[in-house]
Amino acid sequence: MRKAKLLRGASQSTSYALLLATSAVVLLPFYWMVLSSVKTNHQLFTTPVQWWVWPLHLSNYSRALSLIPFWRQLGNTVMLSALTVIGTVLSGSVVAYGLAKVDWPGRKPLFWLLIVTMLLPGVVTLVPTYVIFRDLGWINTYLPLIIPAFVGSPYYVFLFRQFFLRIPESLSEAARIDGASELHIYARIIMPVSRPVIASVGVLAFVQAWTEYLGPLIYLNQPAQWTLSLGLTAFLTKYSVEWNLMMAAAVVFTLPLIVVFFVGNKYFVKGISFITDVG
Amino acid sequence: MTATAPVAERRRAIEGAPAAPGDLQDGRRRRKWLSLRRRRCLWGLAFVSPWLIGTGGLVLYPMALSLYYSFTNYDIVSSYQFVGLANYGGLLRDPQFRQALGNTFYLVVVMVPLSLVVALGYALLLNVPVYGQRVFRTVLYLPQMVPTVASAILWMWVLNPQFGLVNTILGWFHILGPLWLNSISWSKPSIVLLNVWGIGGAAIIFLAGLQGISPMLVDAAKVDGAGLWRRFRHVTLPALSPLILFNAVMGVLGAMQYFTQAFIMGGGESGGSSVGLGNSLQFAVVYLYEVAFGDLRVGYASAMGWVLFMMMLVVIAVLLRVSARWVFYEGWRKQ
Structure with missing residues (x-):
C-alpha cells in the first residue's frame, strides 16, 4: 500500500516536472517577444543575450x-x-x-x-x-x-x-x-x-x-x-x-x-x- | 381506412388540393394536423435558409465555377477560351507545382504526426491531477491565442540564427544552431517547430476525450495487473482513437492548405521574390495564391485547386481506410 502511494507520488512529481518544463518552453517565446519589445536596437544585437533590461525602452511602442x-x-x-x-x-x-x-x-x-x-x-x-x-x-x-x-x-x-x-x-x-x-x-x-x-x-x-x-x-x-x-x-x-x-x-x-x-x-x-x- | 390514405391526404394537403368529399368528416381535423406539419416544414426551411443560400452562393456555385474555369485560360482581364485539359496537363509538367507539392507533403508526413504526438503528450500530462492543473492548461493553450501573423513574425526573430532565442539556448549546450529560415534544409523544420508550439487546440480535444474515459475501465485494467504502458496502449489509446482520427484529418486538411505563416516567413509577396530559400517554403496554396492573384491565371489556379482537393480526398480516404483497423468506436455516443 505504501509502495503504491509512493509510486503514485513519484509519477505525479514526474508529471509535475514535465509540466513545468513544457510550460517554460511554451512561455519563453512570449517572454522573448515582450523582452525584445522593450530593448533598444543596440541591446537586441548584443551577445551574450541580455535577459533583462533596465530601463524599459517603452518608446518603442509609441514609435x-x-x-x-x-x-x-x-x-x-x-x-x-x-x-x-x-x-x-x-x-x-x-x-x-x-x-x-x-x-x-x-x-x-x-x-x-x-x-x-x-x-x-x-x-x-x-x-x-x-x-x-x-x-x-x-x-x-x-x-x-x-x-x-x-x-x-x-x-x-x-x-x-x-x-x-x-x-x-x-x-x-x-x-x-x-x-x-x-x-x-x-x-x-x-x-x-x-x-x-x-x-x-x-x-x-x-x-x-x-x-x-x-x-x-x-x-x-x-x-x-x-x-x-x-x-x-x-x-x-x-x-x-x-x-x-x-x-x-x-x-x-x-x-x-x-x-x-x-x-x-x-x-x-x-x-x-x-x-x-x-x- | 387503408394504410395509404394518410399519404394521399398529406400530399393533397401539401399541394393545396381540397380533400375528397368522402373524407370530410374527420378530414378537417386531419387537415389541421397536416397543415401543422406543413407549417413546421416551412419554419424549418425558413430557419436554415440563410445557410442554404450561403452554401449555394458561396460554396456550390463557386465550386462549379472553379471547375468550369479550370478548363479555360481565364485571366480576369481578357476574354477567355476553352483549353480542355491543358491546365491539368500543364500542372503535371510544372516543376514549381511539383516542388510546392513536395513541400506540402513534407508537412503532411512530418508536421501532422509530430503534432498529434505532442498534442497527445500534452493531454496526458494535463490529465494528471496536479496542483495548478488549470494554470498549466491555460499556459499550453496560450500560443493558440497569438494571431497567425504575429506568431510568424515572432518566430522569425526567435529563430534568428545569431541573436535569436533558440540558438542562444542551443549555445548554452555548445550546440551551434542551424540557420533555420535562412537555410534550405532547416526552413521547413522551422515551420514545423512554430506549429508544434501552437498545438494547444488539438491537445484540448484529446484532453476532453481523456476525461471521458470511464475510471472504471482504468481501474479494471489496474486490477488485472496492467502497467502504465499497457493501460495506455490498451485502454487510453483505443478510447481516444476516434479523436486521433479527427485531429489527423483536421491536421491533414490544415497542412495541405498551409498558407499564412509560410507566406510571411518565406518573404511572400513583399520581402522580394523569395518563397523561402530555394523555394523551400513554396507550399501548394502559396503557389496557388501567386498564380491566381499575382499572375491572374485564374484558369490555371482553379485547376490547381481541384488537383489539391482531389489529393486531399485521397489522403483522407487512405487515413479512413487505415483507421478502420485501429479506431475503436465503442462508447462513442451515437444518436
Missing part, C-alpha cells in the same frame, strides 16, 4: 504605433471582428435551430450536407469566390469578409446544433402547445438558456476574425482599410531589421486576444471540446 496607421487599422479590425461575431452567433443559432429544434424532414439530410461543407477545403472556392465578389463590385469593401459570417459558417452551426440537442424537447414543446411561434421559441426560450454556447462561438469567431489574414489580403487593397494582420506584415517589409518595433506591434496585436482568452477561458475549452461528442 511602432505611429509608423503604421495603427489606430485606424485597430478600428477596422475591431469593427470587422465585432460584425463577424454578431453575424456568426445570429446565423449559427438560427440555422442550428432549424436543424435541431424544428421537427421537419429536411433536418437529417441537411445536417449531413453541413458536415460535408465543413470538410470542404477553401482552396477550391478561393479563386472563384474572388471573381464573384469582384463582379459584384465588392473588392475594397468589407462585404466579402462580413457576409460569409451572416450566412452561417458550418462549424459554428454544428456547435450550436450540438448544444441545442441537449436542451430538453419538453421546453419548446410546452411553448408550442401554448401557441408560441417558432421564432418566439427560438428567441425567448432557446437563446436565453444557450449562453454557454453563445459565449463559446462568440470567442472562437472573434479570435478567427481578429487573426484572419488571407481574406483581408485578397479583398482589401488600401492601407486605410487594412486590418492589423495586414498592417503588421507591411511593417515587416518596411522595417524588417527593427525587431524591437515589430515585437512591440506584435505585443499590441496579441494582447486583446490574450485578454479575451483569460476572460472567456472556459468557453474556449468548452467550444473546442463540443467536438468530442458528435451526435
Whole structure:
C-alpha cells in the first residue's frame, strides 16, 4: 500500500516536472517577444543575450504605433471582428435551430450536407469566390469578409446544433402547445438558456476574425482599410531589421486576444471540446 | 381506412388540393394536423435558409465555377477560351507545382504526426491531477491565442540564427544552431517547430476525450495487473482513437492548405521574390495564391485547386481506410 502511494507520488512529481518544463518552453517565446519589445536596437544585437533590461525602452511602442496607421487599422479590425461575431452567433443559432429544434424532414439530410461543407477545403472556392465578389463590385469593401459570417459558417452551426440537442424537447414543446411561434421559441426560450454556447462561438469567431489574414489580403487593397494582420506584415517589409518595433506591434496585436482568452477561458475549452461528442 | 390514405391526404394537403368529399368528416381535423406539419416544414426551411443560400452562393456555385474555369485560360482581364485539359496537363509538367507539392507533403508526413504526438503528450500530462492543473492548461493553450501573423513574425526573430532565442539556448549546450529560415534544409523544420508550439487546440480535444474515459475501465485494467504502458496502449489509446482520427484529418486538411505563416516567413509577396530559400517554403496554396492573384491565371489556379482537393480526398480516404483497423468506436455516443 505504501509502495503504491509512493509510486503514485513519484509519477505525479514526474508529471509535475514535465509540466513545468513544457510550460517554460511554451512561455519563453512570449517572454522573448515582450523582452525584445522593450530593448533598444543596440541591446537586441548584443551577445551574450541580455535577459533583462533596465530601463524599459517603452518608446518603442509609441514609435511602432505611429509608423503604421495603427489606430485606424485597430478600428477596422475591431469593427470587422465585432460584425463577424454578431453575424456568426445570429446565423449559427438560427440555422442550428432549424436543424435541431424544428421537427421537419429536411433536418437529417441537411445536417449531413453541413458536415460535408465543413470538410470542404477553401482552396477550391478561393479563386472563384474572388471573381464573384469582384463582379459584384465588392473588392475594397468589407462585404466579402462580413457576409460569409451572416450566412452561417458550418462549424459554428454544428456547435450550436450540438448544444441545442441537449436542451430538453419538453421546453419548446410546452411553448408550442401554448401557441408560441417558432421564432418566439427560438428567441425567448432557446437563446436565453444557450449562453454557454453563445459565449463559446462568440470567442472562437472573434479570435478567427481578429487573426484572419488571407481574406483581408485578397479583398482589401488600401492601407486605410487594412486590418492589423495586414498592417503588421507591411511593417515587416518596411522595417524588417527593427525587431524591437515589430515585437512591440506584435505585443499590441496579441494582447486583446490574450485578454479575451483569460476572460472567456472556459468557453474556449468548452467550444473546442463540443467536438468530442458528435451526435 | 387503408394504410395509404394518410399519404394521399398529406400530399393533397401539401399541394393545396381540397380533400375528397368522402373524407370530410374527420378530414378537417386531419387537415389541421397536416397543415401543422406543413407549417413546421416551412419554419424549418425558413430557419436554415440563410445557410442554404450561403452554401449555394458561396460554396456550390463557386465550386462549379472553379471547375468550369479550370478548363479555360481565364485571366480576369481578357476574354477567355476553352483549353480542355491543358491546365491539368500543364500542372503535371510544372516543376514549381511539383516542388510546392513536395513541400506540402513534407508537412503532411512530418508536421501532422509530430503534432498529434505532442498534442497527445500534452493531454496526458494535463490529465494528471496536479496542483495548478488549470494554470498549466491555460499556459499550453496560450500560443493558440497569438494571431497567425504575429506568431510568424515572432518566430522569425526567435529563430534568428545569431541573436535569436533558440540558438542562444542551443549555445548554452555548445550546440551551434542551424540557420533555420535562412537555410534550405532547416526552413521547413522551422515551420514545423512554430506549429508544434501552437498545438494547444488539438491537445484540448484529446484532453476532453481523456476525461471521458470511464475510471472504471482504468481501474479494471489496474486490477488485472496492467502497467502504465499497457493501460495506455490498451485502454487510453483505443478510447481516444476516434479523436486521433479527427485531429489527423483536421491536421491533414490544415497542412495541405498551409498558407499564412509560410507566406510571411518565406518573404511572400513583399520581402522580394523569395518563397523561402530555394523555394523551400513554396507550399501548394502559396503557389496557388501567386498564380491566381499575382499572375491572374485564374484558369490555371482553379485547376490547381481541384488537383489539391482531389489529393486531399485521397489522403483522407487512405487515413479512413487505415483507421478502420485501429479506431475503436465503442462508447462513442451515437444518436
